[in-house]
Amino acid sequence: MIRDRGNVKWVSMMLPEHVQQIRVWKHESEEELPNELTEWELEELQQVIQLAYDQKLIVTLKIMVDHNLSHYTGIITDLKASTRELSLEMDTIIRRIPLDAVYRAQLENNYCD
Template identity: 40%
Template sequence: MMKDRGTIKWMPMMLPEHVRMLHDWEQEECCVFPSEKMEWELEELQQMIQQTVGTGSILQFRWWENQSWQEAVGMITAIDRTTHELLLETSLTVKRISFSSIDVVQLVDDYHD
């Protein structure tokens, strides 16, 4: 009976240049600036925010800041209409989020710190 080397012989070989290119491509994909939202999408976000201000509802936000996506879960404590920002109180901090940078807002049903 012949002794086989197992799966080692089937491992793909990649050039270091290819590995670097794949890594660069992954980095570009995660840092893609969001596309402009349609008017109805903006209205949905605005309605969700307006309905939950002052109710103590917990929301999950995703927004674009400092060339990357940021996420946080918390409660809206105030809306500043002059600077077009909202204050999101999380379990650790209070964050200022610009309306124009918000991508997703979702109501969280069961949230535990």
């Protein structure tokens, strides 16, 4: 414990792994939780998902589950309107994602040189 102008410094006693975990935790806690999507945003989201499905484009989905945001990148292989879910084929697995959990969808650049 180091005293510097009345402040207690604990940094010298922390392991680098702890400092890294604190930085990750701080970054995650600062990330703003999404609000309800407007009608325009829902329509845009639907169009991006449909385009990615029809043309088999790589898409990044931001998913909101239990107030936690997750990012998944892959190709949408199946859209089921009856169960309101999609299948996203990633590198090693196929993940089934409820459409209600999708918060953002962004097409990735698929240009080949």
